[in-house]
Amino acid sequence: MQQYEKNHLDFVLNNAAECAVLLKSNGDFPIDKPGKLAAFGAGMRYTIKGGTGSGEVNSRFTYTIEEGLEQEGFEITSKSWLNQYDEVRAKAKKDFYKRVRKELKGNFLAIMGKTMREPEHNLTLSGEGDVAIYVLSRNSGEGSDREVVEGEVKLNNSEIRDILELNKRYQKFMLVLNVGGAVDLTPVMDVDNILLISQLGVNIGRVLADILVGKQNPSGKLTTTWAAWDQYSNEGTFGDWNETKYKEGIYVGYRYFDTFGKKALFPFGFGLSYTNFEVGETKVQAKASEIIVNTVVKNTGVCAGKEVVQVYLSKPTGKLDQPYQELVAFAKTNNLAAGEEQELQLTFDLQDVASYDEETASYILEVGDYLVRVGNSSVATKIAAVVSLDATVTCLKAKNCLGDPGFKDIKAPARNAEAVPAEAARLQILAAELQSQSVSYDSKYDIADQAKKMTDEELIYMGIGAFNPDAKMFSAVGNAGSHVAGAAGETTSQVKGVKPIIMADGPAGLRLCRTYFEDENGAHDASGKGSMPESVTDAMGPVVRFIANLVVGKTKVPKDAVIKEQSCTMIPIGTAIAQSFNYDLAKKFGDIVGTEMEMFGVHLWLAPALNIHRSILCGRNFEYYSEDPFVSGMMAAAITEGVQTHKGCGTTIKHYAANNAETNRYNNDSKVSERAMREIYLRGFGLCVRKTQPKAIMTSYNLLNGIHTAEHRGLIEDILRCEYGFKGIVMTDWILEMMADKNSINRIALSNEVAKAGGDLFMPGCKGDFNRMKAALEDGSLSREQLQINATRVLRMIDTLVG
Template identity: 55%
Template structure:
């Protein structure tokens, strides 16, 4: 297989970074191996390696290296080919039954099969195959897939291990001197039954080179240096969420106590805490200096490699806040940094800085962000479960940071609170630092919306204004392609566009795929438009569930080969690591590199807006879309999203669309589920990362989520869009909806879908993907006074300005 020059460049660039996204959870010193050898390879992930999640997360890369291929290419001899062959037969039988079951379930539920099947994961089947490998080295690759449209289940073969997996993993761990359990997963699995295993590697899902990356790690060409961005624990040890499977309402009873904030505050023991990770080598970390200048805290840490292998280490700082007025988590991540590659015996002074104002809490009663009076403890450690105080920071009086206004309403229940923090015995040697009273600047938000209307927009007819406020659609077509995020006409396989039906105004092309661009790999063009070759524009996970009539209709815009006289064109895109794996690198520079790769391909293929990165919070390990999202922590989520944004937007005419804004934390009835959340939790947990990304990187677009928040759809929530996003965070780009499709509505839900007229009235600029029904509904809303002509003009102005900015930059 001969790659194009850009593919080869991107492949090589990524390969050297992938081990940074992996996390070594356990080790006994038998890895890395001295060289390729005979190896026994077991588990679903050997041949059926998962490069990323399904749905919008699928990237149509030219190739994907599975673990078997990666091992063979690296020089290993696999001694378990017969086991793998027999496993494939078991898997095929299970898949056939799974497809029949899903179709039957969809019919019984009265739901569209395609929508019902999205993100459905087949459970790992139980089987009885003899363990017959040879050699002294063995890997078992456990794989799990999840995706858009459905959530994960706390059952054997999905979040829990199957009985077959437990049996085989434990037997192999005893049988082989050198055994490694490898986790090719996008989310947490409950490892409690196999915690006795000697070596465990969280490989994650690293894109097209996942199999290659594992071979490199086994041979020591890559040293795992990632840290967990989500707490790994027993299923029953996470906060109780009794209504997670309620299709209409979800009460965020845990409030701000999400992830490690819950485990640390309520002294729950995790299997592997947030921030945890080992290395092939051994590091020491010693704090050299802690200083305060104004409100900025600076810490210098000496990191030394005292082991046998080159490697990178991560430094983490946490802050414990006084609890005079509000209750607070035991500690919160406030800064992190990664060392360079350190050779054995080498050391580096790593510097970390943060502003205390970034740790401000939100007081709902007074509608402001503030810092408590009292003693703050600065903590340092290898992970959240093992930190120690390194400085005491004294604040003599309360500091008001930002006076705002409440916008989210009341959830209607009392959320979880901490009952008090135990007194801590401090080392007398730690320094005490005092914050001066004039160190902070107090601000008040001005909530005056920008009402700019360009003269050329003011001259548009009503119909032209409506087109500007709705994604591009052909009034003469059904828009079937939009069901699968394939509504683009300028770039084959693109997810959608802004309208090109208004005068000579430019339009924007949008591509999906948070782990790289999702476009048609091969296509041709003729006088009728663009035509994908085969089904290359359709996510593979959907093909098994598509009715024959729909496949036929879609085939009308595709072909098995180019039309005579037409040229075959290619759009091979690079699949980068999933969002969770990127966050596990704890390396902002690496996130920028991945953004740079995507931005380069956006330029090449004519895409203006990438519908990513996604930075919703890992509220529950059950969320089927967690693989797209970075972390349970909003700080690292915002930082990674900002870094990736900078990498993309360094390319002329390229922008990101950060999503899903906000509280999109489960897939069940995502179009009509109401997230009931307190104002404080929304601001401190679920929207904080968006604010960090906006302030540090100014993304070109924001996509709202499907769900409601306290009774109002996010796309129709003027408080979220105009007040919080634009006025408080300073967002200057355009806001669009997620792809609202009537077909995806859950008929048993009590809440309607987002409506175009209400969305436009809230200051959201583009209703996506757009269709004739949306046009009629918005026109009716204008006539009935739901949305004003002035608001449509304001929205259209923002769309036109962004289209001009990005298209002119590309010239």
């Protein structure tokens, strides 16, 4: 193992507890020291380091939780149960693969995201000692959504029985959740100690060991509401094949729970600690539209720990209905010793949280009282100030450009005026002092001389990912780079004097081939496994695996080849990073990725992903940060800032936008109102762009109100470039025609339409994409000028990243 690996793994190990959330605690933990431990559950030996699909990282090693605990000195006394469970698991896995291969019917990419449900069993619980844990695990991934069934979103009978029995039998018991998304814990809420360890990468077992003995104190907070399944909103649709109706509008996550009086098991922003904290005296000031909150946090417990202060805003209801509250600021303390206190200052601008009025196509702040709430979770706050605005203000005059979903969003029920404590500050803001802004949608672009001189064919190549124009059959699919083994794609090398931008998948680190060799044709995998995720290849039968190897271009390793390594660090999954509520920590995780990008010659990381946790059923939620757009945008900005401190390295924030399910993702039409899009699903992207200017943005597969996002000029030009001021390049997600559902009522996105909308790169690129653009150029439906504009942006990004 090289020194950079040790440094990066040590950093993750020593800081990952900030991403873990202590959901319940009765004081039994931490224990004094490692000792005998009766440990049960699938997660002990079948630990999920992170979800499946493009987010997988080919790590040098992976330690299970069992191995990690033993490395830290624990004696696992439940080997008999674990060994018997191995047999149950093996049979269930064999049956699962048999069923999946039958359903596959030759389309190997359809297997992505398929995960086995937890099998039922009747094993005898046995293990010495007074301390026990049960590690409940759930996996999910790209390509498939979760289901409300036992062994998936719900616990199965075996899990419920064993967890409750262990809770009664052992003096000290903890339920550990090795999951990437919420599960319905209703049947086991009698358990007194519950830890969401999440999915923290290869050293997750050692992190858990540190938490059990108090070497590290969990300080994470939930970024998604955990509840009984029947408490989640069913206003909209999820999982329908051709379209998804977002009828819930802006009432997503805690905005729905708080506003409609639904009960959560564990609310947004919630998380305990081994110690206790007090949020003390709070003072609030207003300077024009900027609100400044100063408060003091004191550790009133017996051990060191960190606390997160959260500021929520309740807006007045007027012309527009409003959620009960929304998060507007957060800050995390240092590691405070018992008795230590720290002053924190949190700021936000009222104009940044203005509401969108579709009638006037404007962001507005309505006249009335704005309640500033301060606390340590969404349900544990106090009103610290009332900010009164004397008249309605138009903050930004925009334009409606996202289409009509064909329905009206649900509205919030009327609510009574809330009693304001006497000690709350009373502040006045005058509308006349606030500045209104306007946007020019008349985009004018200069064209680089190099682009002006290019032939039509060269301009088309500039707008498509690298592919071999002479290739036959599957090898025409350019879903792997040639300059870096395992890279997801590159820009073209067909234009003389133009260097390629190398791209690698994410978002839990770089996904590259761990070993490779080089020849005159580039860099190639040397492992014999290719660059595809193991979750895909493991489930393939021999015939499908053969076809897959044709697609990814598996290369035979010559006997005299020099084998080289490029081991990449797996950082925690996106949801876990966000649970830290620590901007600086997220930035450091980005720095780790940026360091390895520099080492291995990767220019664009295809991450971070910041889609909203609209439903806990989305199979890809583990990659995403939160149900809240502010948290999502801030975490994406932090990761981007960390990566882009490295010369020649950039992020590609994704998936833009309204990509909140995996079901028929190529052809599904997201029906969303303009207000919901702007306030929920686009806000995080805008925040990240304005704060850190990521080098690239990737559009999503889905349609938005009848138009593919990748072909949507309103999304790409009007909102992203004109309103948000984005300066980078826009690329598609990896669009492969063979992956689309031929029976869907909606077609897939097309290269010529993407280029016409201002999309700079159609990825990964193939001869068919080239031919479509050429035909459109010849028939006049695609202009040479637009191709020159797109090529200019790509050329300038090459200058920035490659030199």
